Amino acid sequence: xxxxxxxxxxxxxxxxxxxxxxxxxxxxxxxxxxxxxxxxxxxxxxxxxxxxxxxxxxxxxxxxxxxxxxxxxxxxxxxxxxxxxxxxxxxxxxxxxxxxxxxxxxxxxxxxxxxxxxxxxxxxxxxxxxxxxxxxxxxxxxxxxxxxxxxxxxxxxxxxxxxxxxxxxxxxxxxxxxxxxxxxxxxxxxxxxxxxxxxxxxxxxxxxxxxxxxxxxxxxxxxxxxxxxxxxxxxxxxxxxxxxxxxxxxxxxxxxxxxxxxxxxxxxxxxxxxxxxxxxxxxxxxxxxxxxxxx
Numbered sequence: 001x002x003x004x005x006x007x008x009x010x011x012x013x014x015x016x017x018x019x020x021x022x023x024x025x026x027x028x029x030x031x032x033x034x035x036x037x038x039x040x041x042x043x044x045x046x047x048x049x050x051x052x053x054x055x056x057x058x059x060x061x062x063x064x065x066x067x068x069x070x071x072x073x074x075x076x077x078x079x080x081x082x083x084x085x086x087x088x089x090x091x092x093x094x095x096x097x098x099x100x101x102x103x104x105x106x107x108x109x110x111x112x113x114x115x116x117x118x119x120x121x122x123x124x125x126x127x128x129x130x131x132x133x134x135x136x137x138x139x140x141x142x143x144x145x146x147x148x149x150x151x152x153x154x155x156x157x158x159x160x161x162x163x164x165x166x167x168x169x170x171x172x173x174x175x176x177x178x179x180x181x182x183x184x185x186x187x188x189x190x191x192x193x194x195x196x197x198x199x200x201x202x203x204x205x206x207x208x209x210x211x212x213x214x215x216x217x218x219x220x221x222x223x224x225x226x227x228x229x230x231x232x233x234x235x236x237x238x239x240x241x242x243x244x245x246x247x248x249x250x251x252x253x254x255x256x257x258x259x260x261x262x263x264x265x266x267x268x269x270x271x272x273x274x275x276x277x278x279x280x281x282x283x284x285x286x287x288x289x290x291x292x293x294x295x
Contacts, residue, residue, distance in 0.1 A: 001039050005048040012164075015050060016139050019162050022048045028164060030073055030112035033104055058111070058166055063088060070168040072111025077102070079110060088172050091179035095126040095198070098183060100190045111165040117155045117223075120192040124151065124224035126181045127168065128216030129198035134158075135167040144169070148216075151223040176203040176211075178286030180279045183218070184271055186262050193219050194262045195271045197251075199279040201239070203287050210234045215247075215280070220255035220272055227251040230276065239284055239291060248276040 009015050019026060027046035029035050030053065038044045052058070058073040061082045068088045070079060079085055080096040099105055099122045113121055114134065124147065132147040136159055150158050159165055173179060179200045183193035196218030204211040213234045215227040230250040237243055257268040281291050 001042070002045045002047075004039075004046055006051065007048060008051045008054055010054045012055060012137070015052065015055070015164065016162065018048070018050050020139075022050075024161055026050055028052055028115075030109040031075065031107040032112075033108040034112065034116040034118070052164070061085065063172075066172045068092070068170045068172065070110050070170070072109060072114075072165050072167060074110050076105035076108045076110070076113070080105065089130065089170055089179070091181055091198075091200075092126060092130065092170065095122055095181045098122055098181070104190065110168055114150070114168070115157055115159055115165050117151060117153075117157045119151065119154065119221060119223050120196075120219045122181070122183065122193070122196060122218065125196050125216035125218035126179075126198040127170065128224055128226050129181075129200040129214040130170050130173070130179065131200075131214065132168055132170045134165055135169060136163050137166045138163040142166070148224075148226040154222040173200065174202050174212075176205075176207065176287055177201065178283040178288070180282035180286065182275050182279045182282070184275060192262070194268055195219055195275050197272070197275040197279040199276070199283040201234075201280065201283040201287050201289075203284075203289055207288060209236060209238050211236075213247075213280075215251060215276065217251060217255065217272065217276075220257045220268060222256075225254060227254060227276070229254070234280070239280070239289065241291060244277050244280050244291060247280065248273040251276045 026048040028050050058071040060071045062069050076096045080093045085093045127147040133144045134150050145158050181198045183196040186194050198216040200214040202212040213231040217225040230247040233247040252269050252273040255272050257265045259265045
């Protein structure tokens with residue numbers, strides 16, 4: 001590993017000053033679970049590392065006007081154990097619980113995992129399905145980016161030099177809603193999934209049709225995906241078995257996985273369709289709708 005300077009600023013303004021001073025030679029670090037590995041493998045070689053750990057204001061988990069706000073420095077373990085998260089959006093606690101091992105979850109941070117830009121991670125697909133927005137800050141001000149627009153390419157996100165991801169904001173689901181996150185692990189619990197699917201469904205007032213649907217896919221392309229055409233199959237329709245199969249096939253067609261030791265590209269596509277059906281079925285069940293033999 002190349003030697004580097006280490007900085008531990010106490011304020012956000014100090015962070016921005018260090019970013020301005022060192023430019024692209026510097027890397028921000030929060031939990032360090034991803035950056036440390038990449039540095040050891042010489043995949044990234046920063047001259048300076050700026051730790052965000054002392055910015056305590058970005059560790060809060062709070063609610064604000066019906067929105068769950070996750071500070072970027074909150075750890076995965078803090079999210080999965082938070083009573084507020086479990087009460088407002090239980091599937092989010094489930095998602096973070098399913099990440100790797102307890103040791104990793106105790107160190108990995110909400111913001112660090114997202115800025116890493118790895119489409120194989122668990123939270124992105126769930127956050128897409130849940131309509132999350134990411135608050136990005138710089139000296140010029142603050143902007144919010146929709147989860148599906150945040151990931152640009154493999155290991156590339158919308159966060160630019162001189163910016164930091166400060167907070168993830170997730171609206172509380174509407175009444176008559178259900179959500180699910182499922183993943184297929186062909187190997188060990190601390191490995192990446194082969195397929196990851198999140199679904200969020202809201203039923204219409206009489207409970208017979210889908211008022212709204214959101215589907216997020218992970219591990220199936222260079223970035224997490226939102227399956228918009230699959231959503232349109234169900235939106236405004238009765239979500240019977242045939243409709244779920246059609247939606248799953250639409251989702252399958254937008255995937256572009258690579259063959260690797262976890263499975264062939266064709267097998268991953270097939271499993272994507274299976275898990276889309278299962279996630280939709282579970283989300284609908286949690287919303288109070290029974291599909292029957294749909295998956």
